[in-house]
Amino acid sequence: MRIAIDASGGEYSPHEIVKGAIKAAQEYHVDIILVGKRSLLHVLAGKNMNKLNLSIVGASQTIGFHEHPLQAIRKRPRSSIVVGINLLKEGEADAFVSAGNTGAVLCAALLNLGKIEGVERPALASLVSLNQSSPSLLIDAGANADCRPNHMLQFAELGSIYARYIFGIDSPGVGLLSNGTEETKGNRLAQESFRLLNKSGINFLGNIEGTDIARGTADVIVTDGFTGNIVIKTVEGLGDSFIRVRQVNGDEHLRGRALLADVGLGFLVKGMDYREYGGACLLGVKGNVIVSHGRSRAKAIKNAIGLANRTAEANICQLLSGVGNGQ
């Protein structure tokens, strides 16, 4: 597999991105295409260029975190995001990973790759690992702030197919995130989505609550992108507090981690730490696009490349091509 990585995207780019990419090349034996400022990347990749399957594609421009997505990708055709997405389009890469401006990545993917036929709204599927036994996939983690019930049904379909391959389970259980488990609970969107999901062929478990997220009740958690983004970031904020407390305690950091592991909490803190998990997959566009946290360091980038590799191996775009036909 050939994984392109946005070396100019993210708060810790390019150093941490390149470090993560090198680790991924070693661990997954994938070909890595670093997309960014050519001369700088040559220096950073250094002798690894020869030892590993690393290559560089130049992209002289960078899109900042606070730029307006559409304007930015139009103004900067030689940005790492646009160049990376185009590598997918031209078949020169099998997946693209970026920790840059999420809106710009989504925008470039929608415009330059296009949507899979039948898919109305591509959505971000984010891995949630707060449970030792069963990780979940939350969709939509933030691509669509305003949704209609039929979009939610498609999120369930996209998420089910992805979960089947990523988690290796035959019939992933799908829960609809709501403010109560009863069928009558929910805002209008959730209530109407419940009815659509209930009569679909999906393994629909019904409504689930916020408490179910850490319990791993559902393999796939369906929600609109507004709620999904807030939930993911609430968990992240709590994870951050754990990290911060450890930092305040100075060299207690490692001791803190060891103690947490000692009381059986290591997995939980790890699952709440964006520095550990690999990112979210944009499902429904014609290409494998993984969006990483803007504050990703090497480990998260390595994990994101691992997810990109598994996504490309599963040929997920091909598998998603049936979505929307059933309606």
Place this chain on the structure above:
Amino acid sequence: MRIAIDASGGEYSPHEIVKGAIKAAQEYHVDIILVGKRSLLHVLAGKNMNKLNLSIVGASQTIGFHEHPLQAIRKRPRSSIVVGINLLKEGEADAFVSAGNTGAVLCAALLNLGKIEGVERPALASLVSLNQSSPSLLIDAGANADCRPNHMLQFAELGSIYARYIFGIDSPGVGLLSNGTEETKGNRLAQESFRLLNKSGINFLGNIEGTDIARGTADVIVTDGFTGNIVIKTVEGLGDSFIRVRQVNGDEHLRGRALLADVGLGFLVKGMDYREYGGACLLGVKGNVIVSHGRSRAKAIKNAIGLANRTAEANICQLLSGVGNGQ
């Protein structure tokens, strides 16, 4: 102050409720009115009846957790919830605390107490203590699944007034929960609410994200009841995981707690534990109503009674009577 408490509401009623009420009577020197099955409560309260200011008001019926709120309160006029709310209405209690069916409590409060003039949608204001230095108030924590922008503006007004008295700060900072900090972020509801909040006289900090909840960025977190409920329960579910892990480890429980306190995480786990925090206040009805978690044990009930006492002391209903006039 005279605090009525629903002794038949909650998973651990009546034993834990009575235990919590006795502790509260000792700690806060308030008069406690236990509302529930008279003979059973006499036995449970026992000799404390004479030592403390405890009294009993009979309520022979109980409303279950899964009953339809409106139907239940109509069918059971002698339920602890209806009797307790009526004590407020008749001026025989200054506040009412229930860990029973939240929907039924809201319904009984709306029907029997009525809304404060000018308030369109009473809302649940929940204390969030995930930060050592600054607790927050999240409103609406679940009373209104579907909201309009003017409801959100009122939540901000209600929450600001309550936070001023509960936290003792002059001008509480209000954040609007959204999927990004930029003004352009949000679903339609959040975007329109942003505009209303921005031109209101409130100390509006702008949009805040899920990550800000644990940071304590805002004193008052404004959101619709659907999102608010999911956020509160997501945090609770994570707290649950910590408890569960400790339980799996058997007698490691106490050791786990001590270790967490040792690394400076005690406050965080405490803030995520519904067994510690006191409940949410229903703001905008003509009476002081505190809703506790259905799984509250004695400590949470005691804390809820403490919150009820502070709410009644602040004469919060009187203070809220100006809300809605400014629009």
